[in-house]
Amino acid sequence: MPDSFQTIQSIGSKALLDKLSGFDSFKNSEVVKGIGDDAAVITKSKSSCTLLSTDTYVEGVDFDPTYTPFQHLGYKIVSAGVSDIYAMNGKPVSMLINLAGPNKMSVQMIEYLYKGIYAAGKEHNVELVGGDLKANHANLVVSISVQGEVNKKALTYRAGAGEGDAICVTGDLGGALAGLRILMREKKHWKEHGDESIQPELGDYQFVVKRQLIPEARKDLIETFKEHNVVPTSMIDLTKGLVHDVNELADASELGAQIYQAAIPIAIETRQVADEMQEDVDRYALFGGEDFELMFTLPEKKVEQFVKHFNDFVVIGRMIDREEGLKLQTAEGDIISFDELS
Structure with a gap:
């Protein structure tokens, strides 16, 4: 009997990938x-x-x-x-x-x-x-x-972080989603008016629109790592939102993670868009994706040394014991699990 019909959406892309990679294949x-x-x-x-x-x-x-x-x-x-x-x-x-x-x-x-x-x-x-x-x-x-x-000595995986390592991110987060929200709003306005001559007013939103349409991959961080012989213990690029990618990093390293909400870097331009849309800007950073920043882990002592050579990153949390799970410390000091954020 064939397996019952399952939609891809019902199991998610990660579970599908696990199924596809689970076949007995040539190594x-x-x-x-x-x-x-x-x-x-x-x-x-x-x-x-x-x-x-x-x-x-x-x-x-x-x-x-x-x-x-x-x-x-x-x-x-x-x-x-x-x-x-x-x-x-x-x-x-x-x-x-x-x-x-x-x-x-x-x-x-x-x-x-x-x-x-x-x-x-x-x-x-x-x-x-x-x-x-x-x-x-x-x-x-x-x-x-x-x-x-x-x-080979510089090769960095998602796995490899140690308990107590600092979780660091480059640049700022949520800008790509803010740009997308502006572009979608302008498209809706254009469709409602039905006038192809209407041009969107994007002058005040150049920063976030650029973050969506022309993102910059962080070559500068990798060059600085090489120049100063620094190898992170783990690394991932931020493409699916902070919550998802922290989960990937922690899962690969068989650890938990605690993120400090107040430390998440968000540009003022992104905050302004969220305010205008009457939306929670922290959700832009936590779930937005497509920022193409890099998240990496380093022992705290190495962070103190590295910041002297590269300053476009911040520490947003630390790796903790796996049994403690994935947690967010809110700006008010409350501790909540990632499951409560969705």
Whole structure:
């Protein structure tokens, strides 16, 4: 008898991935790490490894062409791809782009998409070395595969944090969701008025809109790690919201985590959008995603040393015993579990 029908939504993407990776498959001795981290790790030489990562963007699911310029989309796709390599403490080297586009797209649109791809490639020293172009009947689908490299001594996984390690994040959080909220509001206004000549008023929202449309992967952090011979105990890029990604980091390291709400870095521009929308700005940071900042762990003594070389990060919590679970200390001092946040 076949298994009863299950929707993907009913089990979630993580459970589906666990099912797919649970099959008896061929194992290659050169593969150091397969499914389960930001990038796969393959032995390259005695001292270095190759890193491989891939992302797919689907029109109507991952981006809306109504408010996403194709040049920005190209840049964002590359930022997402190289961010996975940086999350392993590696250096991106080359990329492949696969594109399936509908006939409603013009040659000029595709040219703009690739202008963004090449601009981001130049920013991160990544060469576009190939890919595939196909027709698609409905929506635009773009996928990117990035190849990178890392010294074995510098290689950093999601696993590896120790109890008591400080949890650190770069930049600020929630800005990408704030930008998305503004863009969605402007689209709604445009649809309600039905006038294609209406242009959105985004002058006061440039910071958050840029955080959504043209995110910057944190090459600067990885370069500083290398320059000062610092290797984090664990690391992940922030793509699905702080709560989700802290959970991933803690689970991989078989630990719990305590986050300090008052320490979460949120830009004033993000707070202003949340106030305007009459929404909780902390939820932007906790659940927003797509900030493409890096979260890493270090022993407290190393944090004190590293801050002398790189100051665009803050300590937002610490790793604790697994039995204590995942907790948030509110600004008022109350302790609540992550389960209470959803």
